[in-house]
Amino acid sequence: MAEDNQSNGAAPNSQPQQQVKMQILAQYIRDLSFENAVAQKGAPTGDVQPEITVQVSLDARKRNNDNQYEVISKYRVKSTNKGDGQTLFLIELDYGGVFHIEGVPEDQLHPFLMIECPRMMFPFSRRIVSDLTRDSGFPPFNMDPIDFVQLYRQELARRAQQQAESSAKEQQSSS
Template identity: 65%
Template sequence: MAEETNGAAPQQQPQVKMNVLSQYIRDMSFENILARKPASGNVQPDMKVQVALDAKKREAANQYEVLLKLTITSNNKESGDALFLMELEYVGLFNIEGVPDDQIHPFLLIECPRMLFPFARRIVSDVTRDGGFPPLNLETIDFVQLYRAEIQRRAAAQAAPADTLTN
């Protein structure tokens, strides 16, 4: 026997469906600076990885394009000399259904990059190895924390102009 609540039928959550339609490298560059001017002495690499995300709606219904951009710089810890620079723009095309409009933004910038990241990590590993360095195996990225930090940064940027006007 079905349970009734005040004569209203129980609401059913929409089923979330996400399909990866395509994924590809939009742009990539790798510059082996060490090969042009070899380092002297002991080389201890210091890696810096910057992550940028972007998403936009496509013309087709329920389709979105999500960009995962990685900028990786490696410098010698001792001298500060650059060893290599790598930039990768990796794009995924997604068909997403059942996500409420107020939750599509975090979904696109958290769940979609989570799906793309293992493929981008593999590309980074292969390119650094093929570029003459040990393969760089990126640590897992916490896209939830990255999203929260970006929301806080935007909120602070919007509040800053108002603060300067009142002082």
């Protein structure tokens, strides 16, 4: 039987899409700070009800080598006692990765760097935070999975609002 080249739905002379290639060249702790307030001040009196907040920020930049990018995920994990608001511990972790990326269109590179790369690094950051809390005498804290797509959308909305506010201020000052 003869094969029909057009049966797959592709146009006969269309260019094949370039395959996306991503390779993690390195992952590393760029900066790490852990403050154990319980050990410094002594255990809180009364009933301890820890409340943990996690803040995440991301940064990415092009490196000097072709197709190489550095992505930094910054985590700030703070545990406070719900009853009196005293800090139990504070972790600040900057976790970096160096990626070799090919085949991503230029207009999609920024979202790729800010979503896919942190998603690949997250399990390692999570383990560092978990091990650090456990090794410091606290129950291990396993960060919930992070929706990096939603985080990216929130940052875009924040920047758009900031830009709209500065445009409004410029219009008022020029009037």
